[in-house]
Amino acid sequence: MINKLREAFPQIEENCITVIANKHAFVFEDPKLKKGVFVDATEKYHFHIQNNTKSSYNFIQNDDCVMKSIKGGQRDYVILNDNCIYFTEIKATDENLSVRRKKGIAQLENTIKFYLKKIDSINVESKNAIICFDNHKRIAQQASVSSKRKEFKVKYQIDLHEGNYISFD
Structure with a gap:
């Protein structure tokens, strides 16, 4: 899948893609840098990725790398391996949860539409979108609001979740 994305988005800079082979990666959405940085598990983080496979996965910084200043916003990252993709949005703000x-859902939708205009389809077994809210403990992905989840699945054939943890199995 990464090769398909590189063909569709030749402007992806090498510093926008990180190949990760570690079992655990922790991402902190740095408000000053306006991008995700990898931190140690003992530091504050917004998102935890666990890789239970023997192969690596790709972490793509989407905001200001693949999608530059798209009206309506875009989500932060695309995280994928050969079998699974996660469109990921971190919402670490003081706004209420509903807002x-x-x-977050609007940004995920803008991003998915953008990607689907460039590539015919996303050909992996598991297709996911996840919204992560600022939290200091691990929250496994959960189904998002029922009506939005169903609508997302019908429109994009992508499962919508909330949480701050994903696992590649």
């Missing part, structure tokens, strides 16, 4: 959820 953050609504904005």
